[in-house]
Each structure stands twice: as C-alpha cells, then as structure tokens.
Amino acid sequence: MFGIVRPCTHRLTDGLKTEWMAHLCGLCLALRADHGQFARVVTNYDGLIVSVLTEAQTERTPASRRTAGPCPLRAMRTAPVAQGEGARLAAAVSLVLASAKIRDHVADRDGVLARRPMAAPALRVAAGWDRAGARTGAELGFDTAVLLDAVERQSGIEALAGPGTPLLTVTEPTETATAAAFAHTAVLAGRPENIAPLAEAGRLFGRLAHLLDAVEDKEADTASGAWNPLTATGTPRAEARRLADDAVHGVRLALRDTRFADDKLVHVLLAHELQNSVNRAFGTTACAHQGHGGRPQGPDQGQGGPYSQGPYGQGPYDQGPYDAGNPYDAGNPYGGGNPYGGGGPSGPGGPGGMPPGFHQGPQRPGRRGFWAGCAAFIGLCCTCKLCCAEEYEGPWSRKKREGCCHKCDCDCCECCGCDC
Numbered sequence: 564m565f566g567i568v569r570p571c572t573h574r575l576t577d578g579l580k581t582e583w584m585a586h587l588c589g590l591c592l593a594l595r596a597d598h599g600q601f602a603r604v605v606t607n608y609d610g611l612i613v614s615v616l617t618e619a620q621t622e623r624t625p626a627s628r629r630t631a632g633p634c635p636l637r638a639m640r641t642a643p644v645a646q647g648e649g650a651r652l653a654a655a656v657s658l659v660l661a662s663a664k665i666r667d668h669v670a671d672r673d674g675v676l677a678r679r680p681m682a683a684p685a686l687r688v689a690a691g692w693d694r695a696g697a698r699t700g701a702e703l704g705f706d707t708a709v710l711l712d713a714v715e716r717q718s719g720i721e722a723l724a725g726p727g728t729p730l731l732t733v734t735e736p737t738e739t740a741t742a743a744a745f746a747h748t749a750v751l752a753g754r755p756e757n758i759a760p761l762a763e764a765g766r767l768f769g770r771l772a773h774l775l776d777a778v779e780d781k782e783a784d785t786a787s788g789a790w791n792p793l794t795a796t797g798t799p800r801a802e803a804r805r806l807a808d809d810a811v812h813g814v815r816l817a818l819r820d821t822r823f824a825d826d827k828l829v830h831v832l833l834a835h836e837l838q839n840s841v842n843r844a845f846g847t848t849a850c851a852h853q854g855h856g857g858r859p860q861g862p863d864q865g866q867g868g869p870y871s872q873g874p875y876g877q878g879p880y881d882q883g884p885y886d887a888g889n890p891y892d893a894g895n896p897y898g899g900g901n902p903y904g905g906g907g908p909s910g911p912g913g914p915g916g917m918p919p920g921f922h923q924g925p926q927r928p929g930r931r932g933f934w935a936g937c938a939a940f941i942g943l944c945c946t947c948k949l950c951c952a953e954e955y956e957g958p959w960s961r962k963k964r965e966g967c968c969h970k971c972d973c974d975c976c977e978c979c980g981c982d983c
Contacts, residue, residue: 566608567775567840568832571965574839575831581643582828586611586618586653588631589645593654598695602654604937605661605692609772610653612832613744616761617649619829620752620822635944648751652703656744658696659707662689663714665933670718671789674932685933705747713740721790726797730806733792734773741769757821764817764833767810771837774807775844779962783929800845807841931959 572580590611594602618627629646633639665685668676675681693711700707713736724733745765749757777792778800784791793803815834823829931939936959943958957964 566610567772567844568612568836569608569840569964570832570836571839574835579828579831583611583615583832584637585628585643586614586645586650586828588634588637588642589650590614590653590657591636592631592644593646593650594657597651597654597699598658598692602658602692602695604940605657607657607661610657610660612768613653613656613748614645614649615828615832616745616748617647617652617751618645619826620749620754620757620824622824648703649748651699652705652744652747652751655696655699655703655705655707656710658692658699659710659714660740662692662696663710663717665689666714667718668933673789674930675934676932681932681934703747704750705744709743710740713737721792721795724792724795726795728796730774730792730796730798730803731770733796734770737773738766738769741772742766754822760817760820764814764821767813767817768833768837771807771810771814771841774803774810775840778803778807778844787929804841804845807845811837811841930961933959 570583575583587606587608591603591606594606627645627647628643630641631644633641665676666689668674669682669686676685693707696710697707717736720733720736742762742765745768746758746762749755749761773792780789781791781793783789785794792798793800814837818826818829818833930936939956939958943955955964956962
C-alpha cells in the first residue's frame with residue numbers, strides 16, 4: 564500500500580478511523596469485484612481519497628455501506644466498507660496509475676524489471692490494467708485517456724528536462740491526471756459547482772505527490788544513478804519545500820470553495836495529513852505518540868471549525884506561509900503558482916542539504932522489484948502485519964510503515980483546535 568497520505572491512527576477519532584478503513588477496504592474489494600483477485604495489489608492510500616471525496620459531497624444512505632466478511636488484513640474481523648461509484652472510480656484510477664508505475668520501472672530498468680524475461684510479462688499486466696481501468700471508467704462516465712495521455716507525456720518531458728527547467732514543468736502531467744480524477748467525483752455526486760475547485764485541489768495534490776516522491780527517493784536515486792526531477796532540474800531542497808507548502812495551502816483554499824455534505828474525513832486527510840506528509844518527507848516533524856513530544860509544526864494549527872468564521876474568516880484553510888505577498892499566486896484564486904513554472908526562481912537560491920540535527924545513518928536497502936514486492940506484500944497480508952504491526956517494511960519501497968490498525972496506548976495531542 565503506497566501513497567503520501569498515510570494518517571497515523573492516533574490522529575483519527577474512532578469514528579473517522581472506521582470511515583477511513585471503510586474506504587480503504589471498499590477500494591480493495593471494488594478492485595477484486597471488477598478486476599479480479601490480483602488487482603487488489605494496487606490498493607493504495609491516495610486512491611481512497613477519490614472515494615472519500617465522492618461520498619463527502621452526497622448525503623449518506625444505507626446503500627453506501629455493506630458489511631464485508633472476515634479478512635486477514637483486518638485480523639479476520641468483519642467491517643462496514645464503502646461501496647458504490649466512488650469506490651469504483653478509485654479502483655479505475657488506481658489501476659491505470661499502477662500500470663503507469665510498472666512501465667516507468669521497466670523504462671528505468673529498476674530491479675528485476677531490468678531483465679527482459681521479467682519486463683515482458685509485467686508490461687502485459689500493465690496493458691491489462693489499462694484496459695480494465697478504461698472499461699470501469701467508461702461505465703462511470705470517466706475517460707481514462709486523460710490519465711494515459713499524462714503518462715505518455717511524462718516520459719517525453721523528463722527526457723527534455725535539464726538544469727534550469729522549472730520543476731513544475733516536470734510535475735504538470737501528474738497534476739493534470741489527478742485534477743481530472745478529483746473533478747469527476749463532483750460529476751458522480753451531482754455537484755457541478757464543485758468541479759472547478761476540486762480540479763484545482765487535485766492539480767495541487769498531484770504536484771505534492773510528485774514532489775514528495777522525488778524528495779524521499781533523491782538519495783537512493785543518486786546512489787543508483789536513476790533519474791530524479793530535483794537532481795535533473797537542479798532544484799534546491801528549499802525551493803522544493805516552498806512549492807510543497809504552497810501546494811498544501813492551495814488545496815485548503817480550494818476545499819474552502821467546495822460544497823460538502825460531510826467534510827470531516829476530507830478535512831483531516833487533505834487539510835492536516837497533507838501537511839504532515841510534507842513535514843515527514845522533509846524530516847521537519849515527528850509523530851508525538853512515538854516519544855518525540857510536541858505537536859506537528861505547520862500551517863494547520865488553526866482554531867475553530869473546519870471552515871471557521873465565514874467564507875473569509877481565519878481558519879485552517881486560510882493559514883500558511885504564503886497568505887500574503889506570494890508572487891506565484893497572481894491570477895490564481897486558489898494559490899499554488901503557475902503550473903508551468905513561469906516567474907519562479909530557478910537554479911541555486913536557497914539553503915540545501917539535510918535539516919538540522921540530521922545524521923547519516925546506515926543506507927536504506929534498495930527498492931524491491933515488482934514481483935519481489937508482490938511476494939513481500941502477500942507475506943505481509945498473510946501475517947496481518949499490514950494492519951496490526953507496530954512497524955513493518957514496505958513491500959516495494961522498503962520504507963518503514965506503521966500498521967493501519969495499530970493502536971497506541973498513550974495520551975496523544977490533538978492536531979488542531981477544530982471540531983473534526
């Protein structure tokens with residue numbers, strides 16, 4: 564299970580944790596129902612946000628939930644799971660983007676996919692997922708061609724990128740793909756007024772996904788000689804952090820302009836957990852329940868309700884380091900800068916390097932190949948580590964993860980003062 568939005572369960576109330584798990588399991592079961600058992604390997608934390616957004620814009624009905632049978636990932640417990648068009652759209656998007664990831668690994672000659680006998684069947688799997696995602700998307704009125712076009716353009720843009728190329732030029736295809744997926748949730752929910760703000764939220768979410776992946780993989784990519792957007796464009800770490808914080812702020816502004824029936828889980832995931840993901844990627848905060856003390860630092864420490872005191876009041880969507888005087892917000896009501904990077908600083912211009920207090924520890928093992936990662940994923944499923952382990956090694960990335968159902972036994976701080 565991969566993704567940038569990985570909420571530590573101590574930051575979710577019992578009700579929101581149940582809802583989050585309902586959408587995660589709903590995505591997994593929608594993949595199995597529409598595309599077969601093996602398709603469940605593309606279940607990911609970010610994909611479920613599509614399901615969450617769709618449901619948040621509509622009134623909850625009994626038909627939106629069903630009780631699923633025992634599952635090893637839930638320690639053989641039954642649970643209510645999300646069903647319906649939101650879960651199916653999330654499944655279609657996850658399939659197409661996972662197929663793109665396989666092709667990217669083949670093109671980069673990563674791990675076992677560098678060998679032609681392994682690359683050929685992997686590409687056949689990817690092609691099958693493309694067709695399956697397109698079929699489900701068509702049933703929901705969503706044309707997955709925009710996702711496939713973004714994937715195809717990405718490789719061409721990367722081939723042409725070099726020192727001085729604006730980083731946002733490289734992230735543009737990802738932004739376009741996620742904008743289309745977020746916007747279609749408004750179509751499914753019958754909320755045409757939400758299409759524009761959700762497209763903007765999706766664009767900035769895609770930018771963050773690309774940026775944070777580049778930041779987290781930069782060291783490993785440098786060691787292996789793999790292509791990395793930060794290295795290729797010569798973007799300093801400080802500039803990447805500025806762009807990431809700006810994108811988080813823009814997502815909050817876009818959400819403020821979106822009409823929801825129930826936005827509690829959306830607010831936690833996209834207003835708070837996105838900032839936590841940025842802090843985690845740049846190593847500037849720690850989870851309080853792990854003994855580091857203090858609460859996460861960032862622009863999400865507002866007070867009041869999720870949308871605060873009126874449409875222009877002070878609230879968590881109004882705060883951030885770029886509230887005033889941001890030269891990249893001109894002409895864009897949601898913030899986030901120019902998607903093509905016009906006017907942005909390039910080249911050296913900020914302190915790079917590691918954050919204060921960072922020391923070089925033992926090198927993290929390299930990423931697993933696709934099939935080795937699948938084997939590791941199955942092992943984690945069968946041993947219930949994905950849901951119950953205090954810590955486990957990611958099947959593909961080999962990064963440390965926390966089991967999604969793991970419970971801490973401490974008194975944890977609140978993320979903010981809002982009633983969510």
